[in-house]
Amino acid sequence: MKSRASLVSLALLAACLLPAAADSFSFSADRVESVMAEGKERTILSGRAKVKSGTLSITAERIEISGKDFNSLECSGGVIAIDDERGIKIDTPRLLYDRQRKFSHMEGPSVLEDRKNRVVLKALWIENDGQSDVTVAEVSVRILKAGLACRAEYAIYRRADKMLELTGAPSVYKNGDEYRASRIVVNTDTEEISLEGAVQGTIKQNPDSTAGGGGAKP
Numbered sequence: 189m190k191s192r193a194s195l196v197s198l199a200l201l202a203a204c205l206l207p208a209a210a211d212s213f214s215f216s217a218d219r220v221e222s223v224m225a226e227g228k229e230r231t232i233l234s235g236r237a238k239v240k241s242g243t244l245s246i247t248a249e250r251i252e253i254s255g256k257d258f259n260s261l262e263c264s265g266g267v268i269a270i271d272d273e274r275g276i277k278i279d280t281p282r283l284l285y286d287r288q289r290k291f292s293h294m295e296g297p298s299v300l301e302d303r304k305n306r307v308v309l310k311a312l313w314i315e316n317d318g319q320s321d322v323t324v325a326e327v328s329v330r331i332l333k334a335g336l337a338c339r340a341e342y343a344i345y346r347r348a349d350k351m352l353e354l355t356g357a358p359s360v361y362k363n364g365d366e367y368r369a370s371r372i373v374v375n376t377d378t379e380e381i382s383l384e385g386a387v388q389g390t391i392k393q394n395p396d397s398t399a400g401g402g403g404a405k406p
Contacts (some may be wrong), residue, residue: 191345194403213240214239215233215237215239215240217236218234219237219250223308230252233251233253236251243288245288257288261283261287266281273359275302276303280314295312295313296312306333307376310330310331311327312326323343324342324344324345329342331354335393336360336374338374339358341356342356350375350376350377360372365389368383370384
């Protein structure tokens with residue numbers, strides 16, 4: 189088993205191989221295996237593996253680092269990724285991450301938490317483009333925010349615009365009311381909801397209206 193001192197040395201070596209303009213990059217683990225053959229360079233971290241790239245930190249049971257300038261990360265086993273600057277937290281069984289493109293691909297029951305906008309997105313397949321701030325999610329999609337819950341099979345979340353587009357049997361639950369349509373667009377900031385195609389809704393009865401003869405609220 190490699191000592192912590194040797195792991196630090198390997199991390200420093202990897203950092204020295206990066207272009208001067210790249211984000212700082214370091215890693216550690218209980219065990220490290222490296223292949224430095226030209227065109228096949230890769231480093232495999234296993235056991236309490238950790239990588240830090242700029243403001244992003246990733247922990248997992250196994251992380252494989254490869255590609256030009258160590259840009260490609262393949263992580264598996266209890267993966268947790270936190271970007272302090274962007275306010276993003278990822279919890280997934282498997283993560284593929286491109287450091288240069290800031291692109292994340294998640295497989296398995298995954299959670300992406302947007303801490304700045306207080307939005308939680310869950311799905312079995314998620315891709316997040318850190319450059320465009322657009323997240324795409326598929327299969328058993330759930331989006332949660334205080335007082336708001338959305339379900340769909342496909343979702344596009346434009347984080348900068350605070351817009352959420354849902355298709356594939358989408359439904360939205362807001363303060364007890366339920367909305368269904370072929371396509372639903374939600375502003376996660378104002379919580380304004382737009383419905384298109386085969387629109388249905390169930391409005392929670394207002395208890396105050398029963399005194400005047402009953403009826404649902406408009």
